[in-house]
Amino acid sequence: MPLDPPPRNDEGEVLPHDHAGIDQADGIIRRVSPQYMVDDPKTQGKRLSSMAFQPSAGDRGGMSVDLQRLIEEAGLDPRQFVVSPPWIGAVRFTAGALRAEGLMVGYNPLLPENPYHGEVWGNFTTRLRKRLAALAEWFVHFRAD
Amino acid sequence: MTQATTTIAFMCHMRAETRANVVSHSAFSSRRVSAPPHDYLKPVIDRLDELCSLETGWDGYVAPPVSFSSAYFALSMLASVWPPDAAEPQIVPGSSGDLQVEWHSDTTDIELHVRGPNNVRAWRATEGSIDDGEELHLTTDFKVVAGWLAELSEASVAARSAAA
Numbered sequence: 095m096p097l098d099p100p101p102r103n104d105e106g107e108v109l110p111h112d113h114a115g116i117d118q119a120d121g122i123i124r125r126v127s128p129q130y131m132v133d134d135p136k137t138q139g140k141r142l143s144s145m146a147f148q149p150s151a152g153d154r155g156g157m158s159v160d161l162q163r164l165i166e167e168a169g170l171d172p173r174q175f176v177v178s179p180p181w182i183g184a185v186r187f188t189a190g191a192l193r194a195e196g197l198m199v200g201y202n203p204l205l206p207e208n209p210y211h212g213e214v215w216g217n218f219t220t221r222l223r224k225r226l227a228a229l230a231e232w233f234v235h236f237r238a239d
Numbered sequence: 240m241t242q243a244t245t246t247i248a249f250m251c252h253m254r255a256e257t258r259a260n261v262v263s264h265s266a267f268s269s270r271r272v273s274a275p276p277h278d279y280l281k282p283v284i285d286r287l288d289e290l291c292s293l294e295t296g297w298d299g300y301v302a303p304p305v306s307f308s309s310a311y312f313a314l315s316m317l318a319s320v321w322p323p324d325a326a327e328p329q330i331v332p333g334s335s336g337d338l339q340v341e342w343h344s345d346t347t348d349i350e351l352h353v354r355g356p357n358n359v360r361a362w363r364a365t366e367g368s369i370d371d372g373e374e375l376h377l378t379t380d381f382k383v384v385a386g387w388l389a390e391l392s393e394a395s396v397a398a399r400s401a402a403a
Contacts, residue, residue, distance in 0.1 A: 125298065125299030125300065126298075126299070127297055127298045127299060129290075129293070129297065129298070129331065129332050130331060132329045132331060132341055132343065133329065133343070134343045135343060135344055135345050136343065136345060143329075143331040143339065143341060144339070144350065145331040145332070145333050145338075145339045145352075148333050148334050148335070148337075149334070149335075150300075150301070150302070150334050150335050151335035151336065151337075155335070157334075158298075158300040158301070158334070176299070177299075178299070179296075179299065182298075182299040184299075211300075219360070219374060220350060220352060220360055220362035220372075220374050221362070221371040221372065221374060224362075224371065224372075225371070
């Protein structure tokens with residue numbers, strides 16, 4: 095079912111909001127770049143930096159995400175849709191897990207390139223970003239080549 | 240002028256400026272003023288150069304490259320607080336032209352989120368911390384971070400000595 099349009103200001107910009115049409119169990123996908131990977135001696139391998147979970151600049155800037163249910167309802171494969179460009183990987187949360195961290199999960203379609211785009215708003219302290227890094231589950235790993 | 244040429248020219252400027260800044264930070268510079276011209280910063284400069292040259296959308300959304308002003312500030316900050324005998328930091332771009340400088344060891348994590356010039360969120364967690372670590376907002380005084388890095392360096396030296 096399509097989501098209701100998000101709230102906008104007079105300039106047409108989407109305002110931070112927690113969208114009632116995004117269910118707690120809905121998948122919230124965050125694309126991640128290999129640039130975010132760091133070496134960690136504790137794991138003796140690479141892991142995502144907390145910088146992978148960071149909002150965009152500006153007062154209303156949230157963390158960009160893709161809304162999995164909307165992609166699936168459009169008949170698309172979310173694992174293929176979110177890896178554009180192809181060297182990108184992706185991790186997944188549920189909306190409920192993000193809300194439990196005090197965050198708002200909203201809808202911000204970017205037309206025409208990404209009508210399934212959402213944003214997550216809140217106070218992204220380093221501590222919160224570390225918790226998000228721990229909560230995130232791999233959805234699409236980086237391509238090996 | 241191409242983007243690459245602009246970036247390289249800027250970084251050459253940064254190298255020169257960094258030397259001046261190291262001299263001006265006398266509290267941390269006694270070991271470095273007389274040292275050869277900061278070759279240990281070269282990997283950092285190369286990494287910052289790379290991050291300033293990222294294409295818009297490098298994160299899969301609309302992130303811009305790291306801003307010159309944030310890169311410049313990060314380099315000046317590192318020249319002031321980073322002991323040459325400490326591990327090389329890892330530098331990660333952010334989605335707003337910002338960046339984060341990180342050190343990770345078996346016992347300590349340090350992250351300096353450079354949100355812009357004179358706007359840094361510094362975070363450290365050590366082994367045995369009972370909470371999520373300590374987090375500070377820093378602007379011009381980075382003595383706390385210099386202390387964290389000195390402790391990190393000393394712990395690494397002690398671990399190497401114990402292993403030898």
